[in-house]
Every structure is written in C-alpha cells, then in structure tokens.
Amino acid sequence: MGDFFDEDDGQYRTEDWEAIVEAVLFTMGNSVELKQLAVAIGQSEEIAKRVVLHLQKRYEEEKRGMRILELENAYQMCTCADYYENLIRVAATPKKHVLTDVILETLSIIAYRQPVTKMEIGKIRGVNSDHAVNRLVEYGLVYEAGRLDAPGRPALFATTEEFLRRFGVSSMVDLPTMNPEQEEEIIQEVEEELQMKLGAQEDADGSEPKSVSEAVEEVLKERDEEEESYDAEDQN
Numbered sequence: 001m002g003d004f005f006d007e008d009d010g011q012y013r014t015e016d017w018e019a020i021v022e023a024v025l026f027t028m029g030n031s032v033e034l035k036q037l038a039v040a041i042g043q044s045e046e047i048a049k050r051v052v053l054h055l056q057k058r059y060e061e062e063k064r065g066m067r068i069l070e071l072e073n074a075y076q077m078c079t080c081a082d083y084y085e086n087l088i089r090v091a092a093t094p095k096k097h098v099l100t101d102v103i104l105e106t107l108s109i110i111a112y113r114q115p116v117t118k119m120e121i122g123k124i125r126g127v128n129s130d131h132a133v134n135r136l137v138e139y140g141l142v143y144e145a146g147r148l149d150a151p152g153r154p155a156l157f158a159t160t161e162e163f164l165r166r167f168g169v170s171s172m173v174d175l176p177t178m179n180p181e182q183e184e185e186i187i188q189e190v191e192e193e194l195q196m197k198l199g200a201q202e203d204a205d206g207s208e209p210k211s212v213s214e215a216v217e218e219v220l221k222e223r224d225e226e227e228e229s230y231d232a233e234d235q236n
Contacts, residue, residue: 018051018054021048029077030076031069033073034052052075056068103132106133107136109121110133110136110157115146118130133157136157140160
C-alpha cells in the first residue's frame with residue numbers, strides 16, 4: 001500500500017490523511033465508523049480504508065505501543081497487548097492523596113477529639129463535614145471506631161495506624177500541642193480575616209454586614225465546595 005497521489009496539488013498526501021485518522025481515533029477513544037473517517041479526510045470510504053489499514057500496518061511494523069483494531073467496518077485505537085503488564089504496574093501504584101486545607105482541618109478535629117461523630121465535627125467547623133470525613137476514610141487515615149450509644153447510633157471516627165505513620169508519630173500522645181501564644185496569634189489572624197471579609201461585603205452591596213458566626217460559616221462552606229469541586233476534577 002503506497003502513497004496516494006493528490007491530483008489537485010500534485011503532492012502525496014497519505015501522511016496528512018494518516019495523521020488525521022490517527023488524531024480522530026485517539027480523540028474519540030471508542031470505535032469510529034469507516035464513513036466517519038472518510039468524512040474526516042474528505043475522501044471516499046475506499047481510500048479511507050486503505051489509509052487506516054496502512055496506518056495499522058505501520059503501528060505493527062514499528063512496534064508502537066498502540067494498535068488499531070477493526071470492528072465490523074469500524075476502527076478503534078487501543079493499547080498493544082504486549083504492554084498490559086507494564087500498564088498494570090502503573091495502575092497498581094498507590095495514588096498520591098492530596099490533603100487540602102479542608103481535609104487537614106477535619107483530620108485535626110478527629111485526631112484531637114477522637115472518637116468523634118460527624119455531627120460533632122460539623123458543629124466545630126460550622127458546616128457539614130460528611131464529604132471530608134468520607135475522603136479521610138477512603139485515604140485510610142480515619143476509620144469507624146464504633147457507634148455512639150444515642151438515638152440513631154451515629155458512627156464514631158478515630159485515626160488509624162496509617163495516620164501515625166504518615167505524620168511520623170508513634171502514638172496519639174506525641175501529637176504536638178499549641179502553646180497559648182500560638183493560639184492567641186491564630187485567633188487574632190482569623191478575626192482580622194473575618195473583619196476584612198465583612199467590610200468587603202458591606203462595601204460591595206451596601207447591605208448590612210453578616211455576623212461573625214455567619215461569616216465563619218460562609219467561609220467554611222466555600223472551602224468545602226472548593227474541596228468537592230477539586231475531588232470531582234481529580235476523579236475525572
């Protein structure tokens with residue numbers, strides 16, 4: 001199967017057509033019908049088939065990592081079976097878990113208050129924390145340690161041995177404590193940030209500023225929404 005001569009401009013265009021077919025198959029992911037490939041290169045189905053078969057042959061002769069399969073008058077790009085074992089090695093590699101501010105904040109509450117329920121965590125943070133707790137369980141840093149003897153028997157959460165390994169401590173008594181000066185400094189920074197937010201809201205719309213508690217809840221809610229959005233993008 002040699003190159004095809006384009007009589008319109010007197011040049012060989014097979015490489016262009018093959019590049020187009022390659023791009024279409026790669027982008028679509030699923031099988032692509034021959035008539036669609038013909039439309040893509042602006043040629044007949046007969047020529048399109050010769051082009052895709054020539055590309056298929058090149059992949060095999062050059063020992064590429066990809067192959068082109070023919071599926072009932074359609075074609076699909078896929079991985080060469082010879083390299084499945086290599087792909088499995090990559091897929092089996094533990095995924096790096098990113099601990100965002102929201103997750104770290106939730107983890108800190110669990111570490112210092114354990115065993116603790118989702119409701120208690122939510123009261124401390126001021127917003128629903130189910131999503132963050134679920135992510136921590138998924139990461140193996142938190143587990144369900146039991147049930148509270150109360151209506152509904154809510155689950156109690158505590159940190160795991162993996163938590164100790166990840167943060168380099170041998171036991172919970174080794175967790176760092178905050179001295180009064182550090183605590184006062186953090187409180188002051190939070191208050192300044194909230195006052196700036198309240199002032200910005202008043203300047204923006206001229207409305208009455210929210211209370212500090214409402215502002216805190218709004219900030220935490222925004223952070224949780226950003227966290228959920230980040231997780232959704234990561235999964236995709």
